Amino acid sequence: MSSLLVIIDKAPYGHENALSGIYIAIASLDRGMDSDVLLMGDGVYAAQKNQSADKTIGYPSVSELIYSIFPNGTLFVHLDSLTQRGMKYEDLVEIAELIDGKTLHELSKSKKHIIKI
Amino acid sequence: MAIKMHIGFILTKSPSQQGFRTFIDFSKLYINNDRISIYLLGNGVYCARKSYSDPDLETLFKSSKVHVSGSDLKARGIEDEMIKEDMIVFSEYDDMIIDVMENFNQVISF
Amino acid sequence: MEMKELKFDIFEDGPLVKSVSITKIMPCMAEEGRVKLAMQLDSTLDQVMPIFAGKFPPGKVNYIPHKKILTLNTHERVISFFPSGRIMMMNTRDPEEGIKIITGFMEKINQCYLESESGDAGEDLSEKLSKIGPLNIYNCLPQTNCEECGTATCMAFSMKLLSGDSTLDQCKPLLKAENQNKVNSLKELLGDQLMKNLGWVGN
Amino acid sequence: MRITDTNNRKSSHPKVMVIVLSDGPYISQYADIGYKMAQKALELGYGVKIFLYMDGVHIPQKDQNPRTLPNISQSFEELIEKGCEIKACIRCAAARGYMEESQYLEGVEITSVYDLAEWMDENSKVVMLGS
Numbered sequence: 001m002s003s004l005l006v007i008i009d010k011a012p013y014g015h016e017n018a019l020s021g022i023y024i025a026i027a028s029l030d031r032g033m034d035s036d037v038l039l040m041g042d043g044v045y046a047a048q049k050n051q052s053a054d055k056t057i058g059y060p061s062v063s064e065l066i067y068s069i070f071p072n073g074t075l076f077v078h079l080d081s082l083t084q085r086g087m088k089y090e091d092l093v094e095i096a097e098l099i100d101g102k103t104l105h106e107l108s109k110s111k112k113h114i115i116k117i
Numbered sequence: 118m119a120i121k122m123h124i125g126f127i128l129t130k131s132p133s134q135q136g137f138r139t140f141i142d143f144s145k146l147y148i149n150n151d152r153i154s155i156y157l158l159g160n161g162v163y164c165a166r167k168s169y170s171d172p173d174l175e176t177l178f179k180s181s182k183v184h185v186s187g188s189d190l191k192a193r194g195i196e197d198e199m200i201k202e203d204m205i206v207f208s209e210y211d212d213m214i215i216d217v218m219e220n221f222n223q224v225i226s227f
Numbered sequence: 228m229e230m231k232e233l234k235f236d237i238f239e240d241g242p243l244v245k246s247v248s249i250t251k252i253m254p255c256m257a258e259e260g261r262v263k264l265a266m267q268l269d270s271t272l273d274q275v276m277p278i279f280a281g282k283f284p285p286g287k288v289n290y291i292p293h294k295k296i297l298t299l300n301t302h303e304r305v306i307s308f309f310p311s312g313r314i315m316m317m318n319t320r321d322p323e324e325g326i327k328i329i330t331g332f333m334e335k336i337n338q339c340y341l342e343s344e345s346g347d348a349g350e351d352l353s354e355k356l357s358k359i360g361p362l363n364i365y366n367c368l369p370q371t372n373c374e375e376c377g378t379a380t381c382m383a384f385s386m387k388l389l390s391g392d393s394t395l396d397q398c399k400p401l402l403k404a405e406n407q408n409k410v411n412s413l414k415e416l417l418g419d420q421l422m423k424n425l426g427w428v429g430n
Numbered sequence: 431m432r433i434t435d436t437n438n439r440k441s442s443h444p445k446v447m448v449i450v451l452s453d454g455p456y457i458s459q460y461a462d463i464g465y466k467m468a469q470k471a472l473e474l475g476y477g478v479k480i481f482l483y484m485d486g487v488h489i490p491q492k493d494q495n496p497r498t499l500p501n502i503s504q505s506f507e508e509l510i511e512k513g514c515e516i517k518a519c520i521r522c523a524a525a526r527g528y529m530e531e532s533q534y535l536e537g538v539e540i541t542s543v544y545d546l547a548e549w550m551d552e553n554s555k556v557v558m559l560g561s
Binding site: 030064065067068070071094095 | 265289294307313315
Binding site for chain 1: 122135136138139140142143145146147151223225226227
């Protein structure tokens with residue numbers, strides 16, 4: 001079975017990338033791939049809970065959409081990127097899993113495909 | 118311990134462009150663990166300039182095989198003597214394509 | 228993508244959960260024409276989650292204790308319950324069907340709440356659930372393959388037990404005195420609570 | 431490594447390079463870089479599939495006339511002739527006003543991101559290019 005890691009390093013809404021990256025993850029999961037999403041850099045803002053983009057700026061809420069990868073896919077949040085931005089685990093959506101460098105290295109090595117969007 | 122693999126990075130961003138930091142933080146993970154090859158294309162070739170130095174980038178370059186696109190260098194007025202040591206300047210994409218398709222276990226572009 | 232919230236009042240005087248809202252309807256490409264539903268209960272589930280997780284046949288449960296996220300494989304689909312009261316339901320025909328199914332779970336959730344309030348919630352099974360496999364159960368069965376339970380082998384029976392397709396009382400030999408030691412080892416493995424959940428009626 | 435002649439037909443090479451483009455033409459160098467990669471990969475006998483995502487869906491639009499830059503649509507026409515498969519994400523295309531494949535170069539398909547997912551199999555390598 002093929003596998004995929006989607007790396008998102010842009011903040012949501014300012015760019016379409018976060019949304020589009022999640023769509024790729026959802027599609028590949030629906031097709032039976034072993035896919036996960038990794039939020040790095042400003043991408044970690046996508047895991048901030050209580051976003052309400054639909055009701056405010058009329059964009060699909062990324063924090064809502066990201067639940068669609070659960071339970072088959074995991075939402076990994078890069079620990080260093082998170083702390084650099086003064087954010088805490090409690091600030092994140094429930095499905096978020098923190099990941100450190102060493103674990104990330106193991107994870108990425110286990111993937112057939114890795115795309116940074 | 119996981120097996121050593123050959124990872125290929127394609128970098129098209131200059132050091133101040135969005136995505137460069139992610140590249141540094143991500144490629145870090147592979148240093149001293151795996152074999153690393155890097156292809157610098159487009160604005161990525163600015164990373165090859167002697168005059169630019171970033172400690173993380175130097176550490177990465179030291180433990181990698183770095184290829185730079187000659188046409189992208191010349192297009193930006195960067196002469197061969199202006200780039201860092203041990204950089205492989207290439208004119209045709211052949212080697213890069215074959216590396217990606219045959220030699221790299223994984224390829225990631227930033 | 229855009230839609231306004233659909234709120235359904237289910238239990239006017241439910242002790243914990245009274246209503247559920249459908250917050251998003253997404254296509255579920257895994258199966259043509261089905262949808263993925265995101266729902267939100269009117270209360271958080273932190274308190275009841277461990278008890279709630281213990282209410283289902285272990286084979287159908289995937290529980291993440293440190294996150295209190297419960298994923299069930301039931302009604303031919305995957306349903307996830309989150310401590311915030313959010314629910315994700317895959318592979319669903321339409322919102323109506325989703326609500327019908329979720330109503331049953333809301334009832335269970337309210338029961339669990341009452342239990343936890345009255346303190347007779349029993350032991351926290353959530354840790355146990357993940358550890359019990361068919362082989363553990365098989366080892367505690369008479370292993371006579373007598374087929375009295377309607378299943379060809381005791382191994383197959385233990386699998387059906389975990390998936391909730393069979394109940395312990397269907398194993399007649401277990402009720403015989405000479406198998407009391409088996410029953411005891413089962414109780415040791417499962418504990419009284421799970422024994423009951425798996426349909427044990429003897430003593 | 432097997433080299434097969436890919437002219438005027440879809441490549442039968444088991445190994446496929448999948449290129450995902452997310453920038454429009456001209457605003458960045460990515461469409462050109464993608465073209466050069468695809469062209470070389472085809473020349474070496476590999477299968478090449480290009481998925482146009484986000485602003486990438488602008489790339490194969492007909493009747494482009496850049497006065498000062500290389501004409502991307504001509505480059506992509508050449509790729510299609512050489513057997514390169516090109517698909518555009520329908521969500522991104524519709525959002526940007528491409529409802530009809532007739533708005534695109536002949537051979538460009540408007541499909542869903544699920545096709546990209548299916549391209550990412552055991553025999554492919556994926557290169558993502560975009561800002």
